[in-house]
Amino acid sequence: MASSKRLEKNFQHLAGIGQESSGGFTRLAFSDTDWEAREFVIGLMKQAGLVIRVDAFGNVIGRREGVNPAASVIMTGSHIDSVPHGGNYDGVVGTLGAIEALQCLEEAGEKNYHPIEVVVFMSEESSRFGVATLGSKAFCGKLSREKLDELKDKQGLSLADVLRQRNLSPDNIAEAHYKGGIKSFLEIHIEQGKVLETTQNQLGVVTGIAAPTRLRVMFTGQADHSGATPMNMRQDALTAAAEIILQVEAFANEEAHNAVVGTTGIVKAEPGVMNVIPGKVELGIDIRGIDAPSKQRVVDKLKAEFEAIKKKRGVGIEVVVLSDDTPVKLPDHMVEFLYDICQQSSYKSIRMPSGAGHDAMHIATLADTGMVFIPCRDGISHNPAEHAKIEDITAATEVLTKAIQKLAAKE
Amino acid sequence: MASSKRLEKNFQHLAGIGQESSGGFTRLAFSDTDWEAREFVIGLMKQAGLVIRVDAFGNVIGRREGVNPAASVIMTGSHIDSVPHGGNYDGVVGTLGAIEALQCLEEAGEKNYHPIEVVVFMSEESSRFGVATLGSKAFCGKLSREKLDELKDKQGLSLADVLRQRNLSPDNIAEAHYKGGIKSFLEIHIEQGKVLETTQNQLGVVTGIAAPTRLRVMFTGQADHSGATPMNMRQDALTAAAEIILQVEAFANEEAHNAVVGTTGIVKAEPGVMNVIPGKVELGIDIRGIDAPSKQRVVDKLKAEFEAIKKKRGVGIEVVVLSDDTPVKLPDHMVEFLYDICQQSSYKSIRMPSGAGHDAMHIATLADTGMVFIPCRDGISHNPAEHAKIEDITAATEVLTKAIQKLAAKE
Numbered sequence: 001m002a003s004s005k006r007l008e009k010n011f012q013h014l015a016g017i018g019q020e021s022s023g024g025f026t027r028l029a030f031s032d033t034d035w036e037a038r039e040f041v042i043g044l045m046k047q048a049g050l051v052i053r054v055d056a057f058g059n060v061i062g063r064r065e066g067v068n069p070a071a072s073v074i075m076t077g078s079h080i081d082s083v084p085h086g087g088n089y090d091g092v093v094g095t096l097g098a099i100e101a102l103q104c105l106e107e108a109g110e111k112n113y114h115p116i117e118v119v120v121f122m123s124e125e126s127s128r129f130g131v132a133t134l135g136s137k138a139f140c141g142k143l144s145r146e147k148l149d150e151l152k153d154k155q156g157l158s159l160a161d162v163l164r165q166r167n168l169s170p171d172n173i174a175e176a177h178y179k180g181g182i183k184s185f186l187e188i189h190i191e192q193g194k195v196l197e198t199t200q201n202q203l204g205v206v207t208g209i210a211a212p213t214r215l216r217v218m219f220t221g222q223a224d225h226s227g228a229t230p231m232n233m234r235q236d237a238l239t240a241a242a243e244i245i246l247q248v249e250a251f252a253n254e255e256a257h258n259a260v261v262g263t264t265g266i267v268k269a270e271p272g273v274m275n276v277i278p279g280k281v282e283l284g285i286d287i288r289g290i291d292a293p294s295k296q297r298v299v300d301k302l303k304a305e306f307e308a309i310k311k312k313r314g315v316g317i318e319v320v321v322l323s324d325d326t327p328v329k330l331p332d333h334m335v336e337f338l339y340d341i342c343q344q345s346s347y348k349s350i351r352m353p354s355g356a357g358h359d360a361m362h363i364a365t366l367a368d369t370g371m372v373f374i375p376c377r378d379g380i381s382h383n384p385a386e387h388a389k390i391e392d393i394t395a396a397t398e399v400l401t402k403a404i405q406k407l408a409a410k411e
Numbered sequence: 412m413a414s415s416k417r418l419e420k421n422f423q424h425l426a427g428i429g430q431e432s433s434g435g436f437t438r439l440a441f442s443d444t445d446w447e448a449r450e451f452v453i454g455l456m457k458q459a460g461l462v463i464r465v466d467a468f469g470n471v472i473g474r475r476e477g478v479n480p481a482a483s484v485i486m487t488g489s490h491i492d493s494v495p496h497g498g499n500y501d502g503v504v505g506t507l508g509a510i511e512a513l514q515c516l517e518e519a520g521e522k523n524y525h526p527i528e529v530v531v532f533m534s535e536e537s538s539r540f541g542v543a544t545l546g547s548k549a550f551c552g553k554l555s556r557e558k559l560d561e562l563k564d565k566q567g568l569s570l571a572d573v574l575r576q577r578n579l580s581p582d583n584i585a586e587a588h589y590k591g592g593i594k595s596f597l598e599i600h601i602e603q604g605k606v607l608e609t610t611q612n613q614l615g616v617v618t619g620i621a622a623p624t625r626l627r628v629m630f631t632g633q634a635d636h637s638g639a640t641p642m643n644m645r646q647d648a649l650t651a652a653a654e655i656i657l658q659v660e661a662f663a664n665e666e667a668h669n670a671v672v673g674t675t676g677i678v679k680a681e682p683g684v685m686n687v688i689p690g691k692v693e694l695g696i697d698i699r700g701i702d703a704p705s706k707q708r709v710v711d712k713l714k715a716e717f718e719a720i721k722k723k724r725g726v727g728i729e730v731v732v733l734s735d736d737t738p739v740k741l742p743d744h745m746v747e748f749l750y751d752i753c754q755q756s757s758y759k760s761i762r763m764p765s766g767a768g769h770d771a772m773h774i775a776t777l778a779d780t781g782m783v784f785i786p787c788r789d790g791i792s793h794n795p796a797e798h799a800k801i802e803d804i805t806a807a808t809e810v811l812t813k814a815i816q817k818l819a820a821k822e
Contacts, residue, residue: 193639210638214685224790226674227621227699227766228604231664238675239660245653253642263637264649265685267678274625274676274697281678284685288638355638379635 002100002397004390010096011390013040014080015088024085024384029123029134030058030162037080041095041120048103050118056176057138058122058168064102066115066408072181074112074408075367076101076400077119078189079135079359083127087386089190089376093393095120097188101401112408114183121359128153136359140366141177148173182367184334184407187360188396189371190388194379195352202395203349204373205339208290209361210261210353211325213299215285217244217306220316223271223279238269238278240315247305248285251298260289260298261355290327290353299324328361334370341402342372347395356381370403372396413511413808415801421507422801424451425491426499435496435795440534440545441469441573448491452506452531459514461529467587468549469533469579475513477526477819483592485819486528486778487512487811489600490535490546490770497536498797500601500787504804506531508599512812523819525594532770539564547770551777552588559584593778595745595818598771599807600782601799605790606763613806614760615784616750619701620772621672621764622736624710626696628655628717631727634682634690649680649689651726658716659696662709671700671709672766701738701764710735739772745781752813753783758806767792781814783807 018033050062078094121135129151148160160170221237252262266284289295342349374392429444461473489505532546559571571581632648663673677695700706753760785803
């Protein structure tokens with residue numbers, strides 16, 4: 001049985017690393033606080049009997065040998081870096097939960113046919129280098145040597161410089177690409193939304209990880225005097241943009257099963273004064289979904305709407321596609337496998353998509369992957385107010401432990 | 412006949428005062444450049460045979476005596492101060508046009524039954540003290556002694572301090588309230604919009620001066636994660652605001668005869684990032700019209716819409732009324748009188764509302780008031796690109812001269 005006392009103690013210890021007077025936590029990737037937290041979890045992994053190795057990107061892998069050392073690996077883990085002024089749960093739940101699961105197996109003296117590995121991915125948050133999930137990208141062979149020079153933090157330090165500071169050789173980055181066979185990958189994580197809380201479920205089994213299509217849309221009208229320009233002589237960039245803001249919402253709503261969410265998070269109008277009609281407006285639009293055709297349908301409808309509004313209102317509309325990623329559907333058999341364990345353990349649970357990205361979305365390209373979400377208070381994450389209950393963390397760790405036991409047994 | 416050569420020479424002279432390397436003009440109220448320009452126009456007024464007096468606010472009044480000095484006065488004028496980096500036409504057309512009209516009467520040796528006065532109002536632009544048309548307010552007895560201490564410029568100088576610098580006594584402000592009877596007031600001005608240009612008219616006879624109702628509207632929703640929050644669990648402050656932006660436009664369009672214009676000039680969304688649903692949005696809304704009931708109808712419809720959207724979307728909406736001024740309808744007989752003169756002189760002209768405010772809107776409370784607009788290129792004003800054609804200035808001055816002649820004759 002997962003020990004909520006031990007989990008709580010480990011959370012408290014980690015909370016002491018990078019905590020700020022505001023109550024938030026800052027453990028930027030590869031920073032001293034990140035490294036101190038990493039040393040702490042390496043210690044925990046050793047206590048759980050794991051044999052530690054570190055890859056070329058600094059990702060930590062702790063191995064519990066299997067009865068058949070040549071068998072494919074059952075893997076679990078997450079990350080410990082944070083956004084600036086973030087919380088102590090995002091990533092940490094999946095890291096400490098994975099270690100606790102292995103600690104339980106060690107204490108039970110279980111024999112596992114498949115080797116089991118706990119992984120702690122470096123630099124999952126985009127806060128330092130502007131790109132998320134760098135460690136799991138390197139792990140999947142998707143991070144090039146050139147990129148290490150290209151990516152720079154605010155101080156101008158490249159990712160390559162930072163790796164060198166940690167005695168890692170950027171030139172060996174290709175070696176971080178995981179070589180062995182992975183049978184399954186499991187990650188537990190806080191939801192970072194409020195679906196579980198709102199629907200009063202304790203656990204969520206993730207059906208897929210949404211990927212965003214992000215658009216920057218520039219509207220160009222005429223910045224005329226708001227008092228002296230009759231309604232029928234206007235080219236108002238903001239009313240044109242307002243139509244799009246509402247269409248983003250409407251088109252997402254038109255997709256069945258909450259398959260797509262559409263958000264206009266950024267709006268800037270120039271000149272931005274009371275007595276001038278906005279001549280320039282910029283929108284930042286984020287369309288996400290776990291179903292690629294559904295997401296594409298929303299994007300296509302929006303593109304048609306841009307053309308319609310250009311004609312109708314005589315304004316210019318310029319669209320820049322900032323990103324257009326493909327969603328990751330997690331295998332149905334993994335979803336049902338985890339959902340069954342939740343049900344057997346009497347944890348009230350639902351199947352649900354993940355709106356945010358996770359290391360698991362990369363590992364899903366290498367191995368059958370499953371994720372379990374726990375609620376976080378008010379859906380708040382990346383914020384000092386981020387909070388998850390120890391009962392929920394323990395419940396997810398229980399499910400993780402049982403899942404690992406089953407997956408690691410001889411077929 | 413108004414002399415376009417003389418007008419052009421006077422515009423060129425004034426253009427030398429406060430001109431910047433950018434091509435714009437800065438003659439902030441009561442500044443050295445404003446005072447230099449004032450000295451120049453006082454000189455022109457004297458050349459036109461006018462007897463100069465200055466009121467307690469520094470407004471300049473030049474009088475051409477009438478056959479009956481006790482008869483009510485025919486008055487005309489405008490202002491010479493500018494916004495920062497403004498043009499050389501806003502206010503100047505009405506000032507130099509008025510002086511040219513009186514110069515013509517002087518040269519023709521005409522006898523006018525009614526006295527005629529040219530007035531140059533101080534501090535028409537709100538740029539220095541945040542409040543527009545200060546000189547005409549003082550002239551109408553609407554500027555209190557207390558207000559002179561209250562109003563401060565960016566350097567912290569009060570309007571009272573600035574008056575003292577110009578040897579004017581703030582304590583005498585009540586004496587600026589014009590005592591005599593005014594029969595009619597006339598002002599010519601650039602349109603500051605593009606109705607005349609678009610409809611290819613040379614002159615516009617103003618039917619009324621619109622007054623704004625200005626609202627600051629704060630929308631409060633929930634700043635949740637844009638990826639992890641299903642569409643049906645959102646309280647999106649921006650989509651709520653977008654509905655209002657479109658309703659401002661729609662409700663203004665519903666009023667007949669272009670009676671109302673409605674503009675959302677300001678929109679600010681927080682936190683303003685791609686992956687968070689906007690939790691707070693501020694709109695700045697400007698509703699103007701020359702017909703008070705028509706304007707009020709739009710404001711009332713908007714207020715009802717705020718309530719409807721609160722209920723429909725579960726967001727908070729807080730409305731602050733920043734200003735709620737009453738539009739000024741100019742007397743029909745003045746509109747028709749000026750329109751007839753335009754027609755008789757074969758100037759292509761229309762009747763039209765003024766969207767911007769003018770000194771004339773205050774004087775309209777004292778006397779029958781009429782205004783004539785001339786086109787300005789691309790509708791641009793308060794900008795170095797502000798431009799009006801000398802033919803149009805001359806045409807308006809001709810109409811002004813004829814109107815003064817008729818009004819100043821014995822009834």
